[in-house]
Amino acid sequence: MVRNNIPRALLAHLTSSDQEEAHAMEVQGQGQEHQLLTMGKYTESLYLTFQMSPGMKMSSPPVELSYSLAEEVTKTEVPSKIDVDDLCQRWMACQPFCWPYDDSRVER
Numbered sequence: 076m077v078r079n080n081i082p083r084a085l086l087a088h089l090t091s092s093d094q095e096e097a098h099a100m101e102v103q104g105q106g107q108e109h110q111l112l113t114m115g116k117y118t119e120s121l122y123l124t125f126q127m128s129p130g131m132k133m134s135s136p137p138v139e140l141s142y143s144l145a146e147e148v149t150k151t152e153v154p155s156k157i158d159v160d161d162l163c164q165r166w167m168a169c170q171p172f173c174w175p176y177d178d179s180r181v182e183r
Contacts (some may be wrong), residue, residue: 077123078108086126087111087135092119111140 079085079102089111102109107181111123120141125134 076108077102077111078106079104080106083127086129088124088126090122090124090137092121 077087083104085102086099087109088097088099091135100109100111102163120139121122123140124137124139131158
């Protein structure tokens with residue numbers, strides 16, 4: 076998953092380490108999440124770059140994504156009792172305040 080926290084959409088480019096496969100996708104802005112594509116064949120690592128619009132320079136250096144890095148992520152302990160309804164209510168209550176930009180100033 077990737078989340079774009081800027082006001083506008085951007086392009087995300089996912090390239091295999093051997094550069095045989097590449098995908099580009101538009102990621103909407105304002106905190107929206109987007110599922111990254113998976114490559115057709117297994118590759119040890121992928122490279123992720125971003126571009127504000129076609130014709131503009133890509134971000135550099137690329138972000139390396141690999142299975143070995145994913146395995147390093149440690150999970151935090153979850154409390155034994157979770158009130159899902161309470162969590163949902165608190166999350167929904169903050170939604171209008173979660174986006175850091177004033178929508179009236181954002182071009183669509």
